[in-house]
Amino acid sequence: MGRREVRDSEIKLRHANPDVSGGASTGPVERSLFKHSDFLKFWSADSISFFGSQFSTLAIPWVAVTTLGADASQMGVLGALSLLAFPLFGLFVGVWVDRNLRKRTMIVSNLGRALLLGTIPAATILGGLSMNLLYIVSFLVGTLQTFFDIGYQAYVPSLVERTQLVEANSKLETSRSTAQVAGPSIAGVLVQIFSAPYVILGDVLGYSGSATFLSAIRKKEATPEATGKTVLEDIKEGLAVVLRNRSLSSIAGCTATSNLFSNAYGVLLLLFFYNELHMTALESGIVFTLGGIGSVVGALTSSRISRVLGVGWAIVSGALIFGVASLAFYFAAQPFAIPLMAIAQFVIGLTTVLYNVNQVSYRQALVPPELQGRMNASMRFIVWGTIPIGAILGGVLGQWLGVRPAIGVASIGSTLAFLWVIFSPVRKIREIPGREQRTR
Incomplete structure (x- = not known):
């Protein structure tokens, strides 16, 4: 097969209109x-x-x-x-x-x-x-x-x-x-x-x-x-799957923005805990441990929450609440700093998993098998690329504004990441797309 350009019509996603919620699978009867x-x-x-x-x-x-x-x-x-x-x-x-x-x-x-x-x-x-x-x-x-x-x-x-x-x-x-x-x-x-x-x-x-x-x-x-096709043509097709679909591109934008700003404040947290709040290593460990416990709770409840809210609103609410919870770091002050930040970390852990479980599941269902590897690689290339930039940004903001104001600015940026998905077709997704729902 000769060289050809990647066109939208060639990227066959799994429901006829990727901007509308999917329906139930028409495949075999499911087993537990x-x-x-x-x-x-x-x-x-x-x-x-x-x-x-x-x-x-x-x-x-x-x-x-x-x-x-x-x-x-x-x-x-x-x-x-x-x-x-x-x-x-x-x-x-x-x-x-x-x-x-x-x-x-x-x-x-x-x-x-x-x-x-x-x-x-x-x-x-x-x-x-x-x-x-x-x-x-x-x-x-x-x-x-x-x-x-x-x-x-x-x-x-x-x-x-x-x-x-x-x-x-x-x-x-x-x-x-x-x-x-x-x-x-x-x-x-x-x-x-x-x-x-x-x-x-x-x-x-x-x-x-x-x-x-x-x-x-x-x-x-x-x-x-x-x-x-050549390797470069295949790479181009994988990137096109993400960038030319409004739902996937908005998820990529939301995740990349959140990673940028959450890593900006993340690199400053230990400095903030030690220098400004005078927390011990044990107290810092308790705060971060609550984040891990929140992740476990999020994993156990994500499926149930998505059934109640719908997949789209589970993604949107996960992104929004994650950002709002991070604002707690800016407002933390003794003697209530530790419980406030522990609760914030718990919520951050829970909503991170809620967001990821639903957006990953949607991506997996939307994209046909022959494009799964390239879609996932392209998505990770976009959303992980902002992580080191965020770390550098956090250091610069910390030097320029001070640690607490820098955490506040980065937390606001993290909160605004949800705008990518709230103003996109993602919020309309009710269910995971079914087996027969794909463009022709």
Whole structure:
């Protein structure tokens, strides 16, 4: 097939008018996800993988600091290398995911990460541990994680019915949120007992177990058809799916804006807690822990809330309440600062998950299977690109205005992010689009 331009008519989304709410699936009769053996295997695989990753998230930097004596600049390089893969390769990985079997991609990614992380305790035993090894492992693990994450979101719609996507993503997010709350604490205890390099073996076992569960999934994937297009044409088509659809582009704009401003105030919070509110590390930890608990509650209730409000208003309300809750930081003052900010963090955690579960489920249902990888890669490229900019913006505002005023300005910006979705077709979405609803 020769070179061709990407046109709107070629991007076949899943309902005849993407600006109007979807209807019920006309596919097979649904079964409970608790009786869906393949989903349960996938859920187990993801839970084990994500929980194990909390060990290396803590242990690798701890190894660098306590075992190798890394300084601030080395820690900065280590952190950057773990995040560099997505902006470098994300759009290309989206093309790969759409051209290859997604389950196989996730299995290889997990096994690769297990092997790479296993080199750290092995090098410790053999006396070859170095910062260069940590740099290489962090970058390569981040690269394989990019393959896994894009494949993961693209695979879910092929595993469950479209009307079960919100429930499926809620269950997956419940495990992830629980891991984020409990994982670091457990990892910290294990580091104290066994030493950081050996705690990474928990992550090795997690990725290996995840690959085993994925391999046990019996449902066969359809082999992707060759399109005859170049990689750049495929990337262009993926970006067009997001940018030329009003619902998807407004979700991208909302998420990118929220990420920009929430990271702007996020980099200032610990400084604010310590210097202005004179909070202890324990008090700061309590505030952030409430955010994790809110995430778990959000994951458990997102499906029910979306049924009551509708998918569109769940997205809109999640974005709005997230921003409004962040304004509490600006107004926090002793003696009520800790309870006020703890409540705010709880609400932020809950609404973040409410927003994400519903917008991810809608995207997965709207876009056909052959575009899932590129759509997810394009969306992440847009919405994650503002995160480092937000961190820089927060530092500049903090220096220019002072910490509290900078947090206030950034919180207002975060609140206004909801305008992207309230003045878009998103608010009209009542249900997840059904199987038969797509443009022709």
